[in-house]
Amino acid sequence: MQYTVGCTLEYAVPSPSVFVFNVAASNTVFQTVEYETLRFSPDLPVDGWVEPETGARYHRVDVQGPHLSLHYEATVTLEPTVRDPALIAPIPPADIPLQDLFYVVPSRYCQSDQLMRLAYREFGRAPRTFEQPRRIAEWIHANVDYLVGTTTPLTSAFDIATSRAGVCRDFAHLGIAFCRALNIPARFVSCYAYDLWPRDFHAVFEAKLGDRWYLFDPTRQASPGGFVRIGAGRDAADVSFASIFGPARMTHMAVHAEAGDAESDRAPKEWKEFAVSSA
Incomplete structure (x- = not known):
């Protein structure tokens, strides 16, 4: 399946x-x-780096001002x-790969150690298979209201549980924290989502x-079959779409994701009840 995704970001930059x-x-x-273009205005030197484990791609620019715009487009x-x-095998804690233990311990926004009692009370009796993270996602959907403007960049999983x-x-941070409290490796995923409305960057979680x-x-606002992956990390701090060192502020953002063929337009909605592996 093929998708065309992209974004336009604009900033006021009063000083470097x-x-x-x-x-x-x-x-x-x-x-x-398959194809992509990344343009900055003004035209500036760009440093790039790819995180080897997750494939997340970072681009750094040094802006003197007074403005910056970014346009990204990809197929x-x-x-x-x-x-x-039902065919997914469980993984006991003793068999978790050592490189994945990084995703079992608490992180800045996912204080799994503070949510352990709640996690075991709600999900501890579920089979240690796909069923546990599935129940976690369903519990969050049923018990947490999706309300724009109720949180800040400092809000953590513990705050949301309260x-x-x-x-x-x-929602993703809380899912990660619950999984880690049950010794399931979990991480934050940023993406473009084909069937998300209104259009925006999207955040989900994945469990090992x-x-x-x-x-x-x-x-439950989009289907994993239509997620175009941007990056993955311990939590949002690792894969923020923009980290700014200076007094710049955003003035405009537009995100888009469209199907590139008829198959892409149909398939995502059919996958909501299946296990989708993308890493």
């Missing part, structure tokens, strides 16, 4: 500022960037593995079961 952007689609086993082919959840309101970023990472969207 450094920007690090993470908006480019990743190249992974299940996702191929991406997705070939995710779709599996029947306030029970937030946006996709917060067996030898694969599986996607979950507690907001």
Whole structure:
């Protein structure tokens, strides 16, 4: 399936500022960037780096002012593995790969150690298979209200468990924290989402079961079959679409994601109840 995705970001830059952007689609086993363009105005030197484990791509520019605009456009082919959840094998803590322990411990926005009692009370009796993270995603969808403007960049998973309101970023953080409290490796995923409305960058989480990472969207606003992956990390701090060092402020943002063929237009909606592996 093929999608065209992209964004336009504009900033006022009253004095010199450094920007690090993470908006480019990743190249992974299940996702191929067929074509892309990344333009800055004014035209500036760009430093680039690809995180080797997740494929997240970062671009840094040093801006003297008074403004900056970024335009990114890509055509991406997705070939995710779709599996029947009943066929996914559990992974006991003793067998978690050592490189994945990084995604079991608490992080800045995902205080799994503070949510352990709640996690075990709500999900501890579920089979230690795909069913556990699936129940976590469903619980968040049922118990947390999706309300724009109720949280800030400082809001954590513990805050959301208390306030029970937030946006996709917060839903993902809470899902990650619950998974980690149950010793399931989990990480934050930023993406373009084909069937998300209104258009925006989207955040979901993925959990490691067996030898694969599986996607979950507690907001239920989009389907994993239409997620074009940007980056993955411990939480939102690792894959913010823009990190700014200086007094710059955003003045405009537009995000888009369109189907590139008839198959792409149909398939995502058919996958909401399946296990989708994209990493």
